[in-house]
Amino acid sequence: MQAHRFRWHIVVFLAPAVLVYSAVMIFPLANTLRLALYNEIDQVRVFVGLDNFRTLFFDPLWSDQFWNALGNNFWFFCVHMLVQNPIGVALAAILSHPKLRFAALYRSAIFIPTILSFVIVGFAWKLILSPIWGIAPSMLDFVGLKSLFAPWLGKEAYALTTLALVSVWQFVGIPMMLIYAALLSIPEEILEAGEIDGITGISAFWKIKLPLILPSIGIISILTFVGNFNAFDLIYAVQGALAGPDFSTDILGTFLYRTFFGFQLQLGDPSMGSTIAGAMFAIILIGVCIYLFAIQTRMRRYQL
């Protein structure tokens, strides 16, 4: 279409979303992030430039926590990428098999954890993993692996991974559903052509389906990235704002929350909170930009 005329319809299509989003999301967030450049001293807000960031990155009081949270966050993200997404994709691949019976039933059942609120998830898993009430120990006992049991949530070495796996359990439904939707849109004909060509089962997945759903895999990865670096609720629900034991489950979200809103006797510190939010924002933005500019623009899309 030639751009000789002003294309009003583009404006019309974009306007409602941009308006609502800018007013209710961007404006408040920007307004808050601005605080990162200020410090509150005796009820007065003074402009301090990038001082807060210096504090965050170089003052050991803050930087230790920050790097700890960042490192934990990376691990948290890795577990999701390596466990959640492959399982989600695999489930979607199986579920999208056209002749599969009870597919809708399986799909709904597997999606149920995703629907649950964090309160329930936290309660259920604490109950199950608790050394006291015996569910996990007796189940391990049943398969003769009782010796493997440990109070995972209470041990520095395991707590984060355990929580990450609980989170995986809860959110597997997300990649599953998205990939499922993507797989459904692959034209049956192409798969038929593949079958005639002898490309069936696993190799059909690798050679035909996967390349065609690559953009969706990209979305899933970036959503996982963004979601994990913003994650907060599950850890908060299970381990509290101090993300115990000994901050071993502290991720950027809990660190931010604790700092921004305060916790117990610790008062909220909007300035440092915003500073952390700013740092998180920068990290996520870099990730998203890499995706948008380096990967998405290069990704071949196929019209189906």
Next chain:
Amino acid sequence: ADVTLTIESWRNDDLKLWQEKIIPAFEASHDGIKIKFSPTAPAEYNAILNSKLDAGSAGDIITCRPFDASLALYDAGHLTDLSDMEAMSNFTDVAKSAWQTDDGSASFCVPMASVIHGFIYNKDAFKEVGVKVPTTEEEFFAVLEAFKADGNYIPMAMGTNDQWEAATMGYQNIGPTYWKGEEGRLALIKGDQKLTDPQWVAPYATLAKWAAYLGDGFEAQTYPDSQNLFTLGRAAIYPAGSWEISGFNTQADFEMGAFKPPVLKAGDTCYISDHTDIGIGMNAKTANPEAAKTFLSWVASPEFASIFGNALPGFFPLSKTPVEMADPLAKEFISWRSECEPTIRSTYQILSRGTPNLENDTWGASAAAIKGTSTPEELGKKLQEGLASWYAPQK
């Protein structure tokens, strides 16, 4: 028309009490004022309240956390100075101290209740194993040992998963005995004592000894787990706060007793943590200041104290007029006030104003002490360093 006052509170637990007892009592005697008790999930309370106050949508009456959280609200102009309210004279200075400016010139919340630490125990279990209530630390560990040997009960119900349990029911419970209550607490504030001093480190060493008597996997045991372990009769001793009384009363079907933190040597003075915990103040921007003050005056009255104290055994009213308690456990707890030196939690006043936050650090330290991941000395050193980093008197 009627004015309606909305109360902001974190006390979800008390919703029924307010709806069924307190509000009817108040409304019966005060025409034209309606009360709405609107609690927020406790964990979110501070954050939500602050946001609402900043944006101007908070309720008229505000339930006050003790010390700095409320002080910050006052400083920010969100709470009204209530010093000249007549009914404030119903409270001792100590009671008011939790909601005053550092120089004591302004009081901004009406004190409502305090909580006392101690140990609740399963009387049946004690009978079964044939042990007596301990008064000294030695006896205390002997009792624990006896239960451990018996094997039918987990000697003590406590977990470190939630961290605050270890600090509040552990460290702050037995600690005052070591640092001699107010004496040590004030000295710490002045900078005369340090957290590396033996009286501040020793409690960690004692806590470390507890580990052997906690249930399997106490590292992942949460606070509700501990409560349930005890009320289900699986544990013999529960390091407690008095707030547990009403809950435990309805849940445990065995007889419970309480004992105060054991002293080091027989005959020593005992110290208890009698911690001012709940106050109630007025939103400076309320549209109905008169009604709000009327309500607060009523809260400061003995009438309220008696309703509240009896409805919520374990939350002890701070009013000068003593309240007659009906509940035996509550009676036991409050009786310690006359036997022992009371103090408040060491970290609450002034010392948790900066970053790192001493209270939060104490949580981690207490949990670490019990789990044995650090030695008491290391913990003391770390806490001291943290405090000294921002608190001038400790530098």
Next chain:
Amino acid sequence: MNKARSSPISAFAMHGALILYTLIALFPVFVILINSFKTRKAIFREPLSMPNADSFSLIGYETVMKQGDFFLYFQNSMIVTVGSLFFILLFGAMAAYALSEYRFKGNTLMGLYLALGIMIPIRIGTVAILEMMVATGLVNNLWSLILVYTAQGLPLAIFILSEFMRQVSDDLKNAARVDGLSEYTIFGRIVLPLVRPAMATVAVFNMIPIWNDLWFPLILTPAEETKTLTLGSQVFIGQFVTDWNAVLSALSMAILPVLILYVIFSRQLIRGITSGAVK
């Protein structure tokens, strides 16, 4: 698809894998459900046993029903969830269409701008949002929640929908253009129906956090008349004592509506929606 193309062995393996994972997925849910029908003591004494004559109790459900107007909360939650989803899907799809269909200056930047929102937890903007709602008098009005959730849901919706819209065959849109359809009609009549699976996905993804959100209802609509179900369930979580019976009951009941919504939406996950379109 047919017999010849599905081997019994692979069918067996597929069902095996799915059943295994379904068990993993449902086990904790099962634990919650059975425990919501038990007395508190029984929950902790034998968390895995089925409720029996001794331990069976509806106390949780009773408490829930007594405390607060759960049908009203339910209605509020529904209004907010469905309302927000409507706007998210409508506005999101429109914006996604603009981004995926038209090449214009700043297209990618606009896309990035519209994605910024998911990179910062919106909670930190709470005060400004609340101030805005106070100023517009929307506090304790469900519209405030709908607005916030719409804004919050848009980035994800646009992100996902624009990717799926890129897959809609150009020939189809071109055929519609030649047919004299306006850009709006093409969007509404051609593109939207063809991305139904993606719309359903977006709806489901957004529905969950909206339904389960506690924060904004606490801040924006704490009044009794505007409480949502999740907020209503929170009264049972106390400072020291949590009424797990009631929490489990309330939240178990709260699963049902979302589950139904999920089932409704997932009906839109249809195979072969574009087949037969182009050669």
Next chain:
Amino acid sequence: MTALALKKISKSFDKTQVLKDIDIEVNEGEFVVFVGPSGCGKSTLLRVVAGLEDASAGEVWIGDQCVNPIPPSKRGIAMVFQSYALYPHLNVSKNMSLALKQEGIPKDEIAERVAEASRMLKLDGYLERYPSELSGGQRQRVAIGRAIVRKPKLFLLDEPLSNLDAALRMNTRVELANLHKQLKATMIYVTHDQTEAMTLADKIVVLRDGQVEQIGSPMELYNNPVNQFVAGFLGSPAMNFLPADIIGKDASLSVGIRPEDLFLADDGPLLADVTHVEHLGGDTNLIATVGEYNMTVRLFGQHDIEPDQQVKLGFDAAKALYFSADGLRASS
């Protein structure tokens, strides 16, 4: 030996029955062409043979094996889809080589076969292109290429040349015929093109409404159709049908005269009004009415005949066919 046998194949989609009791035998190395009106079930039949659709009833035998339970990938066939069904994410050369890779054929042989196919289909310049960057005819050629590189024993080709120009079509037709000979493969070929059907087929199967009307060699079908449908379907322009009384035969019959069997003759028995003249270059078709009946006359070469004139037509009586009212052949 029988390469393919269809035994009483029926197929329904929901309510609509698309194939009815189809019985066909194809010998090894035979080139069989399916023809029939649009929608008669040709593609469906191919899909049943390929195993992409289950027959509702009946058996498909390939070689000496009933392949009903055998998946398409194991049936040893290659297929050109009517809608191409190219892999959108692979370029032309990869589209062609994917199946070969899957079979584990060595790299150089793959390269060789792809090169050969692309030369044959004149796709050399396009090997790196993606399907979306090709013209319709180019896509169709890729679809053919993808099938022929595999050199299977059984080819299923669904209107493989429909979008090619005459020269290319001729060319490809010849190449396919060569391939057929060279591989000794069995080919099942669907087409609407008369020339293709007549020139390529060892055997033509005429389908109508999901049923086989006649099977036979091209000339057999052309000269000796079993019924009016087959007679009318083969041949372009189609055979003219008139009530037989016009040429003085039994009025209950109709007579079929092919357009090329009519000629202008001053003493011809039929008086026709020319309504329309089609100049095809090599031929000239007269569309005329005889009484109330439309007739097409095909004249060789170019003729300057104006519409709206009257002509007399003769016809080759020996070649006229007679059909009874139920459409079956009658003996005049």
Next chain:
Amino acid sequence: MTALALKKISKSFDKTQVLKDIDIEVNEGEFVVFVGPSGCGKSTLLRVVAGLEDASAGEVWIGDQCVNPIPPSKRGIAMVFQSYALYPHLNVSKNMSLALKQEGIPKDEIAERVAEASRMLKLDGYLERYPSELSGGQRQRVAIGRAIVRKPKLFLLDEPLSNLDAALRMNTRVELANLHKQLKATMIYVTHDQTEAMTLADKIVVLRDGQVEQIGSPMELYNNPVNQFVAGFLGSPAMNFLPADIIGKDASLSVGIRPEDLFLADDGPLLADVTHVEHLGGDTNLIATVGEYNMTVRLFGQHDIEPDQQVKLGFDAAKALYFSADGLRASS
């Protein structure tokens, strides 16, 4: 009046230039057929006319307006896509009526037009079906139907009949011709079918590699092609080209003889070895070699000639065409 004018249209995809300086004028009510080898740019040209692709250079005029800046929806055209591009989520009747609804045409008229189109295209029984439930030819007819219900002034038809059987194709061709007359619409029609091109066209445009080779009436192009390409492209089987010295002319020229202009003649000047005989029913094609050159001889009717015999061929010298080495016509 000029209905459509293309002025120096060029079009490139990235590096590949697909259309080069195309100049075409189409008068109102004219039926113009584009022919050319697969991949020569016919579809692209139609898409440029429709406004679906921007020309890299040049202008498109519809009526007396330069439509370059006008979006496709406002150009008042209807188009049949080579790939059909049916709306997969709408059934046949909705596929056809969508555009009419958009125009705000009253319900009964829509129903009427759809009914008329579906009768004409023999789709009556399929109005409730979705595209995925149709055969290839049925889909193609829906695509045609979708265009014709709109009765626009300008039709663009991209190989609209390629997947139809001969009878239906003939039928539809006639209907299209009628529609053309009745609506006085201008039609641009792409086809690979010689018969369609010759019978439908007022004017044929021959394209090669994105360039116009010749524009003219069908017979003009057939009898008087400007160059060897056009001569060879039109006519099926294609014209035979031989070095002119074989028939005793200037060796630098080549001579083109159409297959139908060759005949068996015992005194014929050309001695040919028959390699292959194609029996088409109405015609018989001999594929033969004269010296080292392949020739096709088209004989009217059926002939019993066996391959591998020698025949003598005569030809109609008046109809032979001569071409110089650069492919242009030469005067013998």
